[in-house]
Amino acid sequence: MADDKQGRDEQADDEERRQRERELEEARTRGDEAEPMRDDPGGRLGDLDDALQTHDYPATTDELVEAHGDYEIETQDGEESLEEVLAATENQTYDSANDVRSRLLGLIHR
Structure with missing residues (x-):
């Protein structure tokens, strides 16, 4: 040219x-x-994100499941309840909503 x-x-x-x-x-x-998961933790955790923010800390896994176990969380395979996501973990103590959020996001990315 x-x-x-x-x-x-x-x-x-x-x-x-x-x-x-x-x-x-x-x-x-x-x-x-597969469509990638959203980057917004509040989007994946749905209404649970707000509930975790207002929960009293420190809190154990068992306490969180008792209070919020029915909340649905968006996972790679669809939706699971908080209770289902935490079922395979040992009872531990969380100091804040951020601690719980980090643990949940780590579990649903496996």
């Missing part, structure tokens, strides 16, 4: 077309992948 305005415009048009083709191919390739 000649190094003139028309040649540069054609190069730019070709690059835009190739970029669109790459994006379409990537979308086709990723079409079967």
